[in-house]
Amino acid sequence: MKIKKLLTQLPFLMMSAGLAGLASTAVAADIKLGAAEALTGPAAKYGSAIKNGLTLAVEQINAKGGVNGNKLVLTVEDEQGKKEEAINAFKKLIFQDKVLVLFGPTLSNSAFAADPIANASKVVVFGTSNTADGISAIGPHVFRNSVMEADVLPVTTHAAVKHFGIKKVAVMYGNDDAFTKSGYDVFKATLAAQNIAVTSTETYAKGDVDFKAQLTKIKAGNPDAIVCSCLAEEAANIILQTRSLGMKQPFIGGNGFNSPKLFEIAKDAADNTVMGSPWSAENAAPANSAFMAAYKTKYNADPDQFAAQAYDAVYIVAEALKGIKLSGNLGQDRQALRMALPGVKFTGATGKFVFRRAPSTNGKEAGFDADQEAIVNIAKGGKFILLK
Amino acid sequence: MLEQQLINALSLGSVYALFALGFTLVFGVLGVINLSHGAIFMLGSYAALLLVEQLALPLWLAMLTAMLAAGCLGLLIDFLVLRPLRKRNAPHLAPMIATIGVAIMLTNLAQGLFGAANQRFPVGTIPEDSFTVKDMHVTEVQIGIVLISFGLMVMLLAVMRRTQLGRALRAIAESPKAAYLLGVNVEGLFFLTSFTAAALGGAAGVLVGLSFNAISPFMGQPMLHKGIAVIILGGMGDIRGALIGGLFLGFAEVMTIAYISSDLRDAVAFGLLFLILLVRPSGMFGKVLERKA
Numbered sequence: 001m002k003i004k005k006l007l008t009q010l011p012f013l014m015m016s017a018g019l020a021g022l023a024s025t026a027v028a029a030d031i032k033l034g035a036a037e038a039l040t041g042p043a044a045k046y047g048s049a050i051k052n053g054l055t056l057a058v059e060q061i062n063a064k065g066g067v068n069g070n071k072l073v074l075t076v077e078d079e080q081g082k083k084e085e086a087i088n089a090f091k092k093l094i095f096q097d098k099v100l101v102l103f104g105p106t107l108s109n110s111a112f113a114a115d116p117i118a119n120a121s122k123v124v125v126f127g128t129s130n131t132a133d134g135i136s137a138i139g140p141h142v143f144r145n146s147v148m149e150a151d152v153l154p155v156t157t158h159a160a161v162k163h164f165g166i167k168k169v170a171v172m173y174g175n176d177d178a179f180t181k182s183g184y185d186v187f188k189a190t191l192a193a194q195n196i197a198v199t200s201t202e203t204y205a206k207g208d209v210d211f212k213a214q215l216t217k218i219k220a221g222n223p224d225a226i227v228c229s230c231l232a233e234e235a236a237n238i239i240l241q242t243r244s245l246g247m248k249q250p251f252i253g254g255n256g257f258n259s260p261k262l263f264e265i266a267k268d269a270a271d272n273t274v275m276g277s278p279w280s281a282e283n284a285a286p287a288n289s290a291f292m293a294a295y296k297t298k299y300n301a302d303p304d305q306f307a308a309q310a311y312d313a314v315y316i317v318a319e320a321l322k323g324i325k326l327s328g329n330l331g332q333d334r335q336a337l338r339m340a341l342p343g344v345k346f347t348g349a350t351g352k353f354v355f356r357r358a359p360s361t362n363g364k365e366a367g368f369d370a371d372q373e374a375i376v377n378i379a380k381g382g383k384f385i386l387l388k
Numbered sequence: 389m390l391e392q393q394l395i396n397a398l399s400l401g402s403v404y405a406l407f408a409l410g411f412t413l414v415f416g417v418l419g420v421i422n423l424s425h426g427a428i429f430m431l432g433s434y435a436a437l438l439l440v441e442q443l444a445l446p447l448w449l450a451m452l453t454a455m456l457a458a459g460c461l462g463l464l465i466d467f468l469v470l471r472p473l474r475k476r477n478a479p480h481l482a483p484m485i486a487t488i489g490v491a492i493m494l495t496n497l498a499q500g501l502f503g504a505a506n507q508r509f510p511v512g513t514i515p516e517d518s519f520t521v522k523d524m525h526v527t528e529v530q531i532g533i534v535l536i537s538f539g540l541m542v543m544l545l546a547v548m549r550r551t552q553l554g555r556a557l558r559a560i561a562e563s564p565k566a567a568y569l570l571g572v573n574v575e576g577l578f579f580l581t582s583f584t585a586a587a588l589g590g591a592a593g594v595l596v597g598l599s600f601n602a603i604s605p606f607m608g609q610p611m612l613h614k615g616i617a618v619i620i621l622g623g624m625g626d627i628r629g630a631l632i633g634g635l636f637l638g639f640a641e642v643m644t645i646a647y648i649s650s651d652l653r654d655a656v657a658f659g660l661l662f663l664i665l666l667v668r669p670s671g672m673f674g675k676v677l678e679r680k681a
Binding site: 040041042044045080175202203204207209210212213214216217219220233237240244245246265 | 389393505506518599646
């Protein structure tokens, strides 16, 4: 009797053993990466460049056999540049797709809303384009390789002041976006520290298309340059309208200016704009040249800083993963990655990279920022070149 | 600086006024607050963009055609949505709610068809010339907006005051049932009004699209909000009110930015609106509603 019972259960036993075998091989074969980026909406130019950078890196790594033999699988969700969608995208990637690590979101504004979710779920969220102040302070699972405005803007401003002999500036910024506001705060402190007078400070809201009133007011103050903490879409419109009012001042910009979209819209009107970035198209180092060539081949377009940082970010994560043995337990693996990331030293398209721990606030552990030098660029003839 | 700001205010105000013209026309004659006017405005802009991009039409022709297209869209909305509600004697607010649905649908449609990113007219389409008098810069497009807005308003007023058609429309505005009894072709004139109002909205869309060169499926929303404020300020249903109200809002916004603070732009503009309404609740030119025993 007992043997008969055992025999009837045998197929079940064999099946489950087989399935277990299958299951364990499936977990070992794929490393799930998630990304929530703005693929549509006003921030789409940044988001699609980021997606391209991420995808290129994943493909290259997989072509070389993956990480420790495991292939990377990238799932990209569209967060449309909106806070609510970023939160939804994060939740889906973390709880439904069960990713190991999360890239994004595109805008700092969305990061303030969505990163706390990743942090609370103990999943590393890796920002490649968030430069506002305070994002890494969200928690120890927040990492970014995008250099903060606080690190870049003083360098940019100093170089611009020297280059143009600037004594006074007008300032313009968007007062309803975390990134532009953070940039403004840094600019304000920088200008004060460098003893540059501010003739007037004007604001606008995201989505505004008419800036003539603010610009006319700025014109009356006769500044030597206009400092703009803006996203690319508004920045381009502002530049165009400035020129149409007959103003010739150069612009000094933050990370938002770092996109070819600026030139698509503003074209030559944007000449003499100064901005800082850890990546430069003119950097002839082998890692960067290889990246640029591969990007051009795959996408038939030149990469920008957003693509470069996203590309490097994947490689940084891959470096960290090399030293980990994945157990198949999602919580454990996520923690292992979290512990391995800070120690990564990597040289990529954006040059030498290490993480820097952000100072803790109110006794709360903070995450990690990028520790990289900013290069100052100036716009000439529709692209950014090094400012010497 | 003041002169330049006045020019800025005039062109911004004319844009608001043009948008509000169509809006107020529908309210005046049909008694409906057409909240899809913003979506029609947006689609007018896209229509002009497509005509210029795909068919390489000259700008003036593209604008006229876009107006026609917008007008037909307005007609379609009236026939499919507003007319059935009229036939069933729907409660007062039902058409307004229905047009909210139409607006959402059209916006989503545009997003699906054209994508959510801002689109621009091809390089060279928009007249780039500007005139410089002393220290003031006026662009051709700004002049165009002011002239076209005022021109259309004058035409509308002339039709309303001096023609049989206008008289019929005014009769309907007062009481559709009485007008019907007097032999006025009420349904036909409702269609004509919807068509005309939508065409005006489309014209506004094209002009705004040219002016700021940023066409997106969401460009109608902020305009609609301002448009509602304008027609309430000017008196709902009154054409002069739409124009004066639009100019007033434009001036209030620009002057706030220029002399107070750009941060407080909307707060001051709408605060003033509120104050005016406190003094004259039915708007500047609105008819004071009396209760008839």
